Amino acid sequence: MAREKKRRSNGRRSPLAAAALIGIGLLISGGVYAGASAAVAATSETSAHTALTADDGKKLFQANCATCHGLDLEGTDNGPSLYGVGALAVEFQVSTGRMPMQRQDVQAPRKPVQFTEDQIVAMAEYVQSVAPGPDFPDEHLLDGEGDVSRGAELFRINCAMCHNVAAAGGALTEGKYAPDIMGTSALHMYAAMVTGPQNMPVFNDMNLTPEDKRDIISALLYQQEAPAPGGFTIGSLGPVSEGLFVWIFGIGALIAITVWITAKSN
Helix, strand or coil, X not given: CHHHHHHHHHHCCCHHHHHHHHHHHHHHHHHHHHHHHHHHHHHHHHHHCXXXXXXXXXXXXXXXXXXXXXXXXXXXXXXXXXXXXXXXXHHHHHHCCCCCCCCCCCCCCCXXXXXXXXXXXXXXXXXXXXXXXXXXXXXXXXXXXXXXXXXHHHHHHHCHHHHCCCCXXXXXXXXXXXXXCCCCCHHHHHHHHHHCCCCCCCCCCCCCCHHHHHHHHHHHHHHHHCCCCCCCCHHHCCHHHHHHHHHHHHHHHHHHHHHHHHHHHC
């Protein structure tokens, strides 16, 4: 009887052994999954840096944009025609995350970009090949080496009524707004002037010459890097934010001091 009990106890599997087997299995499966994911990521990274063609752009457009803009860029009830918008407008809208839109609204907000740079350029080339329009500018227009003082004057005359004299943006009518352009690149500044996105008017070469645009871009790039001479900018939104700050903290501090003096005397 004792020998039979000993044989049975030797054949019984320990709970620790079962847990160890499960752990080993999880480690092996996790390692295989991690290796496969790394391989896929490496392949994706390589393909993302591979130059794409206008044909690739067409496929991307049909998969992501045609629902609203039509298979042939003719437009639908949900989106306008893209005839004549050109590569520059496509690059601006897609690379700022404004397109594709999440929902129909008064204005397309900026949001995280959904495509790589090569994919965006490929879609822009496709649209340019089908419906030509404004194309990418010469590099010297974006170099920031224009006349800064003249550009600042042109900005105040043509742009500050919407974007604020400090380029901090501002509210418009019916829930629309002019965005803050202090973090905007030189290319997107030029694209906005040429293509007129959202509520912005188009500034063609008769309104603002290419050199005018270069000067405005130079002034804005200078302003992005220049320190605020007045100290804390409070959003650079003008007297409303400044008055509110003074009312809350200035008047509030005076009231607190008055209450403290009164309590001290009592």
